[in-house]
Amino acid sequence: MNIRMKRSQSGSSKKCSSLAIIILCPTLILFLLIASNPSRYESVDISTYLSPSSAQATSFGINQNGCKRQELPQPMEKIPLPPTAYEFSADSTSYNFVMAALDNKHIPLPKGEIESNPERKQNYFEIVLAIPRNMSRRIDQKTGRFGKFGNSENTYQTALNAKKEDGIFIDVGGYIGDSAIPSAALGINTFVFEPVKSNANLIHMGVMANHCTVSEHITVINALVGNQDKMDEKIYVTDRTDNAAYGKEAATKNVGESENDFEQPVSMVKLDTFFPKGTKIQNLKIDVQGFELQVLKGAKRILTENKGRLRVRFEFDEGLLKKAGTEPNDVLEFMKSCGYEIVEKSKNDLDWK
Numbered sequence: 001m002n003i004r005m006k007r008s009q010s011g012s013s014k015k016c017s018s019l020a021i022i023i024l025c026p027t028l029i030l031f032l033l034i035a036s037n038p039s040r041y042e043s044v045d046i047s048t049y050l051s052p053s054s055a056q057a058t059s060f061g062i063n064q065n066g067c068k069r070q071e072l073p074q075p076m077e078k079i080p081l082p083p084t085a086y087e088f089s090a091d092s093t094s095y096n097f098v099m100a101a102l103d104n105k106h107i108p109l110p111k112g113e114i115e116s117n118p119e120r121k122q123n124y125f126e127i128v129l130a131i132p133r134n135m136s137r138r139i140d141q142k143t144g145r146f147g148k149f150g151n152s153e154n155t156y157q158t159a160l161n162a163k164k165e166d167g168i169f170i171d172v173g174g175y176i177g178d179s180a181i182p183s184a185a186l187g188i189n190t191f192v193f194e195p196v197k198s199n200a201n202l203i204h205m206g207v208m209a210n211h212c213t214v215s216e217h218i219t220v221i222n223a224l225v226g227n228q229d230k231m232d233e234k235i236y237v238t239d240r241t242d243n244a245a246y247g248k249e250a251a252t253k254n255v256g257e258s259e260n261d262f263e264q265p266v267s268m269v270k271l272d273t274f275f276p277k278g279t280k281i282q283n284l285k286i287d288v289q290g291f292e293l294q295v296l297k298g299a300k301r302i303l304t305e306n307k308g309r310l311r312v313r314f315e316f317d318e319g320l321l322k323k324a325g326t327e328p329n330d331v332l333e334f335m336k337s338c339g340y341e342i343v344e345k346s347k348n349d350l351d352w353k
Contacts, residue, residue: 067212070189070219073168074276080229081267081274085222088204089197096133097202099209101126103145105156107185110213125213127185129176130205132241154313154346155179158283159186167280167309170271172225172295173287175242177203177218181210184218188283191274195224195235195266196244224268226291227298233268237261245289250323253289270298281306286314290324293331303338312340312352 063069072079072086106124131139131146139146147153156179159169164187171180171192176199180192184207194200200222207215224233224246236251237244239258245251252261275281281302286295292314296303303310312335318328335341335352344351 063208063215065208065212065215067215069215070217072219073191073274073279078276079269079274080231081221081223081269082231085267086220089201089222097130097205098133098136098139099128100131100136100139101128101145102152102182103140103143103147105182105185107211107213109211125185125211127182127214128206128209129178129181130202130209131176132202134240135242152178152182154349155283155285156182156186158311159183159188162186162188162282164188167282167306169283169285170275170281171285172271173285173289174203174220175199175287177206177220179285180218180220181206181214183283184214184216185210187213187217190218191221192218193221193223193225195222195264196237196241197222197264197266198237199241199244221269221274222266224266225271225288225298226268226294227270228268229270229273230268233266234263235266237264243289245320245324246291246294247324250290250320253320253323271295272299272301275302277301278305281310284310284312286312288315290317290320290322290326292316292321293326293334296331296334300338303340307339310353311343313349314352315348316350317348 061069076083105127107127109123109125155169155171159182162169168189168191169180169183171183171190174180174192174194177192180190180203184190192203194203200220203220207218207220224235226233226246233246235244235246236248238251238255239260240255243251243253243255248261279302284299284302286292288295296314303312316328316331321328321331340352342350343353
């Protein structure tokens with residue numbers, strides 16, 4: 001068994017021969033590689049490090065890094081999703097990704113941790129993400145850091161000003177956790193839904209590479225969010241997986257078709273089903289390539305229950321909405337019927353309160 005690592009800056013590579021520790025604790029060696037220089041290395045063939053049994057054991061409770069896991073908002077049997085929706089998928093897929101730190105995002109360590117180790121050189125931790133290799137051009141080649149993806153900066157600033165007691169953050173269309181992981185790092189209980197399995201796996205990888213604070217405040221759900229509860233849906237996955245969508249037309253609108261595109265089976269769930277009555281929610285972000293209205297319709301109860309507290313941000317791309325079979329005005333009218341009004345506009349995003 002060989003582990004291959006590649007330096008992002010120099011392009012030089014080196015190999016690490018088999019070690020007993022890899023067999024005894026496959027995640028530990030991966031964690032050590034990431035921790036040693038998270039912004040410089042890519043890892044190949046994740047299935048080498050995680051067996052199905054070890055991945056399954058990390059679903060809830062304590063993960064393999066010894067960090068607590070945030071629990072579901074209600075018993076699993078009340079949520080119409082398979083247990084695999086919450087797990088890292090340790091299959092034979094080869095993942096080509098890099099680890100990089102978000103630029104200038106220094107999260108203070110818990111007070112008790114600082115007091116227990118007064119000789120620590122820095123009293124903060126940095127946010128690390130697992131990024132698809134084809135997006136690595138966004139990484140600064142000198143520092144090994146990157147600035148932001150999509151709504152990540154907006155979510156980070158919102159979380160900075162948020163109070164944990166005001167409710168949870170729901171991220172629908174979480175991609176690689178670029179919004180969800182920073183929110184969890186700041187101590188906001190976060191639930192991130194991502195229908196593309198490979199993207200959900202990268203979120204899990206990002207969680208394991210970060211401080212335990214992240215794991216304690218995030219739950220990753222591999223599911224499509226919509227206006228129905230169904231076990232047998234499909235999503236069209238493009239070569240650039242951040243454009244995956246419920247239908248082929250919406251998925252390929254901005255990036256075109258590729259021979260690497262495919263359809264992936266996935267379960268669909270309503271937010272009103274996943275979260276029980278009385279759940280306090282302060283922030284809801286939706287980025288689902290034209291499927292926004294279906295997500296909102298499946299969340300009508302929580303929109304109503306949290307009116308006055310909840311801030312909603314979603315992509316409003318008229319072209320994508322039409323490709324997905326939705327009239328853009330129907331989205332606006334639905335939000336107004338729930339008692340919400342637009343409080344901010346930025347590019348293709350609308351903020352509602």
